[in-house]
Amino acid sequence: MSHSNNDKAHDRRAFLGKTSTLALGALGGLLGVGSAHAEDKTGLARVRERGRLTVGIYNDLPPFHVKGQGIEIELAKALAGTLGVEVSLLPFPADDNMNDDLRNMVWKGHYLGYGPADVMLHVPVDRPLMQDNPKVSIFGPYWRERVVVARDLVKLPQLDSLEPLRQVRSAVPGLSLAGWLMIGADDGALREKLITKVDDGVAAARMLQRGEVAAAAGLRSEIESVLRGDPRFAIAPIPMPRAPKDGWAVGMAVKKEATDLAEALQAGLNTLGEKGELKAMFARANLAWQRV
Numbered sequence: 032m033s034h035s036n037n038d039k040a041h042d043r044r045a046f047l048g049k050t051s052t053l054a055l056g057a058l059g060g061l062l063g064v065g066s067a068h069a070e071d072k073t074g075l076a077r078v079r080e081r082g083r084l085t086v087g088i089y090n091d092l093p094p095f096h097v098k099g100q101g102i103e104i105e106l107a108k109a110l111a112g113t114l115g116v117e118v119s120l121l122p123f124p125a126d127d128n129m130n131d132d133l134r135n136m137v138w139k140g141h142y143l144g145y146g147p148a149d150v151m152l153h154v155p156v157d158r159p160l161m162q163d164n165p166k167v168s169i170f171g172p173y174w175r176e177r178v179v180v181a182r183d184l185v186k187l188p189q190l191d192s193l194e195p196l197r198q199v200r201s202a203v204p205g206l207s208l209a210g211w212l213m214i215g216a217d218d219g220a221l222r223e224k225l226i227t228k229v230d231d232g233v234a235a236a237r238m239l240q241r242g243e244v245a246a247a248a249g250l251r252s253e254i255e256s257v258l259r260g261d262p263r264f265a266i267a268p269i270p271m272p273r274a275p276k277d278g279w280a281v282g283m284a285v286k287k288e289a290t291d292l293a294e295a296l297q298a299g300l301n302t303l304g305e306k307g308e309l310k311a312m313f314a315r316a317n318l319a320w321q322r323v
Contacts, residue, residue: 074289075114078149084111085119087136087148093233094256094316095153096122103152105312106173106303110150113299121148129155130163137284138166149285150296156280156323167284168293171300172323173309177278178209179251181236181258181266186245192270193217199245202226202235209248212274233257239264251278256317280323 078084086107088096095103104120111118123146126132133151140146154160156172182190186199193216203210205227213221229235232249236257239247247254248269258264268274285293303309304322313320 074292075295078116083117083119084114085121085148087121087123087151089153090122090124094252102312102316109303109308110296110299113302114295133164133167133284138286151284153281154284156282166287168287169284170282170293171297172280172282174281175278175323176281177251178269178274179254179266180246180248180269181239181254181264182246184265196221196246200224201246202229202238202244203248204229204231213248216271252318259317
């Protein structure tokens, strides 16, 4: 299985894209309604003249967005509020890679007619990604993601390596960075013990919570949103050298020329952090927010 660094380091969703592309095209048309004068502007001036901030957010990305609810729904509304405008949400299905998503949602728009948005959320704040996408500005980290494994402390009191997982059943979404790491670990030694037909890390964590498996792997945000604070389980970085040790920061992106908008959004994000609003958003999803 071949994975680029971006694919491996920037895993941010599993089984996304359930929203109809035809419906998105119609929505994109509606979002494009505005004065010709406003459409001639870019960045912050255009947003303020229209009176709304169009925010691109991934579909089906728990706990950040699920059926119109989640951390990034709240964040989108709050960021628009710091600019003194309304929010207009533009949910979209993930494409093959992040470069495609940035093209569709930030600087060009999708060929089906929806996008681009004024700002896209949940973008890895990563130098190679920035270098590969000179038409966008990536900034404003608000969460640090990493691959983790949760375990039942009775069944797995210690997990310093993957060796104990050879004796128990574990759940992990197969089409994810966590799945790729665990399926390939030790030349496939864990494969017979893995349940991989799992939608995402949230579903894997719930299997662990119900006692169906002894361990569950996925993204930190997915696993902690279900299990954080439950004394029956321990959550830690996945114990293997190929896993990104420090994880990766998640932030947002705008068109390269929209410098004033990027500065205004960064200032708004800073304000939300200083006032404790970011911490509260994440706490409602059972996550402990820390400044990135």
